[in-house]
Amino acid sequence: MKKIQITGELSRRQWMGVAAGGLVTGLVPLAVWADGDRDRKYRNTLVRRRPKPTPPLDPSPISGKKVVVVGAGMAGMTVAKYLRMWGGSGLEVTLVEPDALYTSNIMSNLVLNGSRNVAGLQYSRDALTQQYGVVRKTGSVVGIDNGARLVTLGDGSTLPYDRLVLAPGVSFDDAYGLTQDDYEKRTPHAWRAGPQTTLLRQQIAAMQNQDIFVMTIPKSPYRCPPGPYERACVVADHLKTTGRSGCKVIVLDENPVIQAERxxxxxxxxxxxxxxxQYVPSVTGIQIDPVTKVVTYVDVVGGTQGI
Structure with missing residues (x-):
């Protein structure tokens, strides 16, 4: 993920915190739940209390205002659509995204067993323009000036805004001794559907009898909690149904228990x-050598193990 230069009243760290949640800055209030679930009395009070009625939306259109939405995944596309629907013809909504097509993560695990392909997970954003009047801008954001209310794109052009929505999605850290280049060419994580999903599919298809498929699960919170466990099942089922005997799927989970649908x-x-x-919980210190294809980790009792 490219670094974005942000100036104005908010610090870069504050803006990144906002970006991580896809918050509509200046448009909607931010509700934060404190860690109050441990308080049984407070929780019971919340359950018994009737919710306050939500005030109706103001149906009057907004005139002469510009909203820039950065990121055209599920969050960005949804907010752009409904701002145009609810804002009236006077509200200009511009959607900034570098990719021409949206590739859905939903159902992407089925690419791994050949049930689907990546092309079948790709969707155009034409309806946003043709049906809802969203202005689309191809590019990446490299700077935000909160004082001047300007977004700067990689080509040097700028977009003025009255309100800004940041929905860039997630970026991926280097982990377990791997680099971004390793992810793309040798050891794909495929957390984002696309070329890595296809590469992982090819690697699974090339597995022989007695081969081992190792996957890791990071400590919570992470995107789509059931996803990794579902992936393990999809791969195991595919290896069995295609007659690869003696193969193993080893799941190294940094969490003490399964995190969804336990x-x-x-x-x-x-x-x-x-x-x-083979499910191994509570692991730490995972290291992966993409060349030798050896994985080491520390088990729950402190012993170093290798695969």
Missing amino acids: HTFETAFTGLHGGVI
Whole structure:
């Protein structure tokens, strides 16, 4: 993810915090839940209390205002659409995104067993322009001037705004001794559907009898909690149905327990895919050598293990 230079009243760190949540700056209030779930009395009070009625939206159109939406994933496309629907013809909404097509992460695990391909997960954004009048701008944001209310793009052009929506999605850190180049060419994580998903599919298709598929799960919170466990099941099922005997799917989880649909996945790991999936929780210190294809980690009792 490219660094964005931000000037004005908000610091870069504050803006990045806003960006991570896809917050509409200046348009909607931000509701924050404190860590009050541990307080049983407070929680019960919340359950018994009737919610306050939500005031109706002001149906009057907005005239002469400009909204810039940075990022055209699910969040960015949705907010751009409804701002145009609710804002009236006088509200100009510009959507900034470098990619021509949107590739959905939903169902992308099915690319790994050949049930789908990446092309089948790609969608155009033409309806936003043709049906809702959203202005689309191809490019990446490199700077935000909060004082002047200007967004600067990589080609040097600027977009003025009255309100700004930041919905850039996630970026990926180097982890486990791997680099971004390793992710793209040798050890794909495929957390974002696209070329890495195709590469991972090719690697799985090339597996032989007795081969081992190792996957890691980062400590929560992370995007789509059930996704990694679903992926383990998809890969295990594919290896079995294609007759690859003796193969293993080893899941190294940095969390102490399965993070979503625990009973479902525990049943799948020990029952349906028992003997294929090996689930290892509470691991730390994972290191991956993409050249030798050796993975080392520290288990729950402090011992160093290698695969």
